[in-house]
Amino acid sequence: MRKSKWLGLAMAGIVAVGLTACGGGSGSGGEGGGQAAKGGAEPKQENITITFQNIYPDQTDPKYKMLRTIVDNYEKEHPNIKIELDSLNTDQQKLKLKTQAASKEVPDITVVNPAAQMQPFVDAKLFAPLNDMVEQNGLKDTFQEGILDYYTFDGNLYALPDGNNIALVYYNKKLFEQAGVEVPTTFEEMIEVVKKLKDAGIQPMAIGEKDTWTGSFLFMNILLRTNGGPGFLQDVLDGKKTFEDPAFIEAVDAFQNLIQAGAFQEGATSFDYNAGENLFKTGQAAMYFMGSWATGGIETSSANENGNVGVFKFPTVNGKGDVNEFMLAPGSAFAISADSKHLEETKDFLNYYMLNYPKEAFKLKGAVGLAQKVEGDFRAAGYSDMAMEVLAMFEDVKGGDLAFDNTMNPGTAQAHLSSIQNLFVQKTDASAVAKEHQTAYEQNK
Amino acid sequence: MLLLLAVLLVTQLYPLLWLFAYSLKTNEEILSGSFFSLPSAAQWSNFADAIEAGNYFRYLGNSLLVTSLTMAGVILLSSLAAFAITRFRWKGGQLVMLVFLVGMMIPMQATLLPLMVVFKHAGILNTHLSLILPYIAFQMPISVFILSGFMRTIPHEIEESAVVDGAGVFRIFRSIILPISVPPLMTVCILTFINIWNEYILAATFVSAERLKTLPFGVYSFVSQYSANYGAIGAYLVLGAAPVILIYFLLAERITKGMVAGAVKG
């Protein structure tokens, strides 16, 4: 959009004229406007303001405290630098960043999702490469093996993740006992468990399907099993498979079996992520499939009193797949704007931030599912049994798949998300679902 | 008949009462999900939590600033335009009116991205101006619509005698037309207030600095993020709604007069 520049200038001019005119007209409107404009004062030469867009506005979230602590410390050590935090919730942040990106007005530091989701931003050359920054003082080695690959394009690293999670099933031990069921080891058993819980008047599973990625995440785990291993979507992208592959159809059928068995709460598609999770956290649902990032919140919830919540790996489906292959969720990551006015300072700050992050996270008991290696004795630091179980699960990871929207382009992903959401409200022929996917994929190629 | 009015009263007042009760409950009471229940003991601490955690007073101050500047701008500009459209002898009046009418229904979201580009080049991103300007612009059509509806009905004898007395147009506007137009101006104020007070998409997009953010933004992110304490969410919502309710009831009488002051006679 090359024209936008002069168009914008012209409009800016028009606005300016409008303002002067209304000031001349007689009144308060114009003058007041002028005052407000002064609010965003230009930094002086030596004083630097770095804008740090982030997705942690919730004061009860440990990540909020980690962020504030590290920022405060940095500001103390560098009195001339001010870190301006723009804390938004996830939806707001996505919308805002896309709007900003369109006008090449990306904040100094922002948050992006890995792989396919950050590809458009990288293609538009909006982010600065961070290769030198992670290598200068060993920051790179604090990251887990391979995790940075999801943020690397053509040999350039563009973002640093703060999380690295896997998908698992949380369950409520008390409710399992009440219904007399055991932890399922196969998907078929899981469906039996669902039925028994239902008979005992217990809500079997909770999900926040208004947000659509939640159901997709679970569905993709089934696909990871029926495909006998990772890489289904990659094969589609490479042209080796189509969505009409038997593994995909089998996954749709299995997923529908789970839904038809009554696994999820009524009206699941109107529950947003928090509302769905809260059903589990408050002991109103027996199982909850989610990424391990939920561990912190569930730990402190009322459902987990006396260590009542346990975890298990997503089971095999029709005897296929390996329970040690997980849905992988390399977390949202911090990227630096290529147009940042203070590129060096921003890099320095982010470097400092990431170096200190694991320590602070460990202290605040938020070190489960970090992208970096964490030193320290979790048990001695007072991490709960459930957190220890989750940590142990990380040890077993033998690979897996990324979420759908991290692999496919946004257009295909939206079609997929809505197609899966539809399965929650009406039973659909699996081959029709497959065809719908294939059509969307081809249209959005 | 009366029953209908009573039922309507209940249904329309219910949300406010519900919200207020909600804001005073504990998490357990809220999650037990019964509908007409009152809190067993009022949890005023919810309000303390909300004020402290949600930056309430700062956001409130910003909202008041932005909203009042917007109202001032809207009133000034739209009354000038409405005056010209309805009282001057010229050919363009109908056309200008039509232009405004057409714009009345353009949704703000559709202009998000182009506005971002404009504001970037004007250098006013991340200032209150980047909210006030589009707010004024988007309130303009409905205001011109209402004001000109009223001004059209003012008898022409008024200006005729003023002209005879030697008053200029600006004086006629300021000392004669504006004072009689107070009722519709009040209406414009309240419409602007209602529309702006709850706006959050632009507020979240154009302003990044925490010290500049407005209340709807606070409400929105508080609600979707502050997951652990429902009562505090309720309290924050009550706090967010309180200023509007207050202003509405203070002005209610005048607003109702202004809403239609002109249109009936016309």
Place this chain on the structure above:
Amino acid sequence: MNVLKVSRWTIAAFVLPCLIFYAGLVFVPVLVSVYSSLLDWNGIGESRFVGIDNYIRLFTADPVFWPSVRRTLVLAVLSMGLQLPFALFVAILLNRFIRRPNFLVSSYFLPVILSVVIIGQLWKTIYNPTSLGGMLNQLLTAIGAGDLTRAWLTDPDVAIYAIYFVALWQYIGYHVLIQFTGIRNIPADIYEAARIDGAEGLKADRYITLPLIVPIFKISMVLAFIGSLQSFDLIMVMTGGGPAHATDVISTHMYNMSFLSMKYGYGSAIAVFLVGLCLVATLAINFLFGKLDKRYS
């Protein structure tokens, strides 16, 4: 005939500030959208000029688009055809039977000024399924209509009607207020004269209130229409357009396309369509009332 003959400069001084402001911030962005709608552009990277391809796809190959247009228009029709007459009826009742109606009018208005977040949350809890204590379903069971209970917001066949209802409910007070004040402003001597001619009570309403309320009704109509086309927040809060697009309207579809599917050009085409629709509607409403005005005057 207007008496003030003024110079061009004076006209400009009065009209231009407003017009320029408005044109720069509302019209120019719309023109930019028109241009964007001719692009294949994800909103971030390189764009490609594709002419009217986006429109062709929108009108012929988008399974979500026409249903969402229909839903938007249905809401507008319901709003103008049900909500407004109902509000007028309430306004007449208030005027005729209540000694001090102002408190009632103000109370009816309250939902209008509450944030959509509040309204959305409230109705979500009301619409909740029985298993989660939804009030509506409990109520239905209590009055023996148990087989009418359902998952109001997630059954694709009823979800949109559940949302229509909330939207109509929220703004009833708005229109009651407008029309009530309109009736109040009808001079009492007209009714007095009618009474002498033998028109009283509802008959007086039929022959005096209705014709004289027409100009006010037009304001209501315009506001109702704007409200319907712009209904965005409420749907985002309650269902997000789901399940599977069952509650998408034009504005939510535009949002999904522009910002979630990252087809900004395509989203712009939807925006342009919406603006065009508004244009036609404004002209239609004006035309309609032009005729009504003539008939009654």
